[in-house]
Amino acid sequence: MALSCPLQCVRRTTEHVASVANHVTISKKGIEALVSSRLSEESVRGLDLRKWDETDHLVETDQQGHHHPDVRAQYMLVVDAVNFCFWPDDELEYEHIAGNLKASVSENPSCISSESLATLTPLGLRALLKWPRPLPQEEERARLVREVGIELGRSFGGQAANLVRAANQSAAELVRLVVAHFPGFRDSCVYGGSQVFLYKRAQIFVGDLYGSFRGEGLGKFRDIANLTMFADYRVPVTLLELGVLEYGKELSGAVAAKEVLEPGCPQEVEIRACTVRAVEMILEEMRRTFKDASLVPMSIELDWFLWKEGEKRRDVSDPHHRVLTIFY
């Protein structure tokens, strides 16, 4: 893949940050221990790592009857347009965004037409997500949804499904199209004078299409395995608990104290880049040690597992790092 490939850009730039990071380290010993215990070949055999959790999502088994695939693609793009920074509201979680929007779409699919999205107000977004009080960054979230509606109308006949079809079943191409057309998805920063790419919401949009369409139709991508994990704020906590990531003393203190870090600060970039790199190193260790190569998951499948582990423990785990961001 040429460096013009957005996924190659994510892998190479995060690997570079991990190699020079000084607030965060990746423990090779921790990875070896993990891949001979919780994620050993035997353990993985018993896990259903390929399973995408569709509970809160608008998928065809939806009791309210089948939704048109185009509506489901539109729904997923709206979910991932606002899939970031829930922590300022103690009760707001991802499942509220996905589940409540699903309810709104089941009541009235036209609520996510590009015309509706293009003129969505903060109060309109609150109603769409059925949230009883102002959402964190509510004005900005509504702006990001309007950006999607306007650009879908301008370039894709109002349909996210047309954006997906324009990628011709390439995950990398769809990520490239999403970041080209929607500035809100351009999740990159500058570290030590060089640009670092994470593209978390663009990648998770593709991963969610793949999961919700079970790899068929609008979820069919020949290069889905090239997606990286999604650099959020939940998986780093799981990797810390598993002994894979280690934070320096100063960063540990700041995170434990729930200090809000500046977007783009070295600590934030190192946490996110080392999280991406650590997942790739876990997969490399699996490929190195597993006899049955078919048991080695894709980056996004390992991501789903680690994220769900983190969600299960979110009320007992140490605090995650806090950044007031629009990217994750």
Ligand SMILES: Nc1nc2c(c(CN[C@H]3C=C[C@H](O)[C@@H]3O)cn2[C@@H]2O[C@H](COP(=O)(O)O)[C@@H](O)[C@H]2O)c(=O)[nH]1
């Ligand atoms: N790395 C990764 N981060 C993910 C997801 C998801 C949802 N996907 C699941 C849905 C169906 C499938 O089963 C997928 O597993 C949300 N997030 C991020 O977590 C963060 C915390 O959120 P909370 O704890 O609620 O506050 C927030 O940045 C949010 O953007 C994922 O899969 N991977």
